[in-house]
Amino acid sequence: MTADVWLPFPPDKIDGLPDALRYRFWNGGPQYPADPADCAFYVVPYMQGMEVALRPLGAMTNLRVVQTLSAGVDHVRPGLDRLPAGVQLCNARGVHEASTAELTLTLVLASLRGIPDFVRGQQREEWQSGFRPALADKTVLIVGYGSIGAAIEDRLVPFECARVARVARSSRTTERGQVHAFTDLPELLPEADVVVLSTPLTEQTRGLADAEFLAGMKDGALLVNVARGPVVDTEALLAELESERLHAALDVTDPEPLPAGHPLWHAPGCLISPHAGGPTSAFMPRATRLLASQLxxxxxxxxxxxxxxxTE
Structure with a gap:
C-alpha cells in the first residue's frame, strides 16, 4: 500500500510511523506539500482555525481518513459535504483529557478562592484577607460526560465535593453512578454550585447555556466552559455577570479569539483563559502516539x- 499522508508535524518527529506510507508535512501554509488528490489520510493542522482545516478538502478526491488532533470536530464538519463517500472522520480522544481536566480544576479553584483578586491585590501591594468559597462540600454538575467529562470527575474525587452530577446526550449508568439526559437539566441546575460545560459543539448543544439555562442556576453559582464558545449564549451570560448573580470561568468564548474591547473582558466575576485546555506539554507525546497507532x-x-x- 502506498498513499500520501498529510501530517502537521515533520514525520521524523513521530516515532513508530509505518514505512509503507508517504508522508507530507503541511501545517496550514499557503503552499501544499503535494497534490491534494493523492492524499489518502489527512491530519488536520492543530489550532489553525476552520479556514485552514477545510482549505484542501475539496481537492482531496481520494481521501479515506480525516484525523483531527482536537477532541471536537466542529471545525471540520462544514467541509464534509466536499468529500467522497466512505471517508472516516476520527477525533483525538485520549489526547486532551488530562490537560483539559487539569485546566478545569484550575479554573474552578482559582474562581472560587479568588486568585484573580489576589493577583490584582499583589500588583497594588494590598493584603486581601477574608473568607472565600471552597470546592469542598460543593455540588458540581458536569454537562457533557464523555472522556473529558469523566477525566474532570477523576480529578474532583480528592476535593471532597458533596455531590457530582453528570449529564450527557442520553441517560446511562456508569461505575460512578447515573448519567442524566439533557432533559433533566431543569431539575439539576438549581442544585449545582459549579456547572462545568465539557460537551461537544453540535446542533443540539449550540446555545445550550442560554438565558433559560442560566436562570435555572442558583444565585452565586459558577459556570465553567471548557467546551466550545457557542455552547454558551454570550449575551445571556453577560446579563447574569453584570447583575453579579453568577460567576464564570471561560476557556472558550463566542466570539473567539475574544476581541479587545469586548465586555466579557471586564465583566464582574469572570475569569478568562485563552483556549488553553489542550496546548500543553502533554499534547505532543499523546498526539504523536495517536498518529503512529492510527497510521x-x-x-x-x-x-x-x-x-x-x-461520509455518505
Missing part, C-alpha cells in the same frame, strides 16, 4: 480508533 492500523487495513462518522 499503523491504516497501513495494515485494520479498523481505526476514534471514528466519529463516515
Amino acid at each position: 499503523t492500523r491504516f497501513a495494515a487495513d485494520e479498523p481505526l480508533d476514534n471514528v466519529v462518522l463516515t
Whole structure:
C-alpha cells in the first residue's frame, strides 16, 4: 500500500510511523506539500482555525481518513459535504483529557478562592484577607460526560465535593453512578454550585447555556466552559455577570479569539483563559502516539480508533 499522508508535524518527529506510507508535512501554509488528490489520510493542522482545516478538502478526491488532533470536530464538519463517500472522520480522544481536566480544576479553584483578586491585590501591594468559597462540600454538575467529562470527575474525587452530577446526550449508568439526559437539566441546575460545560459543539448543544439555562442556576453559582464558545449564549451570560448573580470561568468564548474591547473582558466575576485546555506539554507525546497507532492500523487495513462518522 502506498498513499500520501498529510501530517502537521515533520514525520521524523513521530516515532513508530509505518514505512509503507508517504508522508507530507503541511501545517496550514499557503503552499501544499503535494497534490491534494493523492492524499489518502489527512491530519488536520492543530489550532489553525476552520479556514485552514477545510482549505484542501475539496481537492482531496481520494481521501479515506480525516484525523483531527482536537477532541471536537466542529471545525471540520462544514467541509464534509466536499468529500467522497466512505471517508472516516476520527477525533483525538485520549489526547486532551488530562490537560483539559487539569485546566478545569484550575479554573474552578482559582474562581472560587479568588486568585484573580489576589493577583490584582499583589500588583497594588494590598493584603486581601477574608473568607472565600471552597470546592469542598460543593455540588458540581458536569454537562457533557464523555472522556473529558469523566477525566474532570477523576480529578474532583480528592476535593471532597458533596455531590457530582453528570449529564450527557442520553441517560446511562456508569461505575460512578447515573448519567442524566439533557432533559433533566431543569431539575439539576438549581442544585449545582459549579456547572462545568465539557460537551461537544453540535446542533443540539449550540446555545445550550442560554438565558433559560442560566436562570435555572442558583444565585452565586459558577459556570465553567471548557467546551466550545457557542455552547454558551454570550449575551445571556453577560446579563447574569453584570447583575453579579453568577460567576464564570471561560476557556472558550463566542466570539473567539475574544476581541479587545469586548465586555466579557471586564465583566464582574469572570475569569478568562485563552483556549488553553489542550496546548500543553502533554499534547505532543499523546498526539504523536495517536498518529503512529492510527497510521499503523491504516497501513495494515485494520479498523481505526476514534471514528466519529463516515461520509455518505
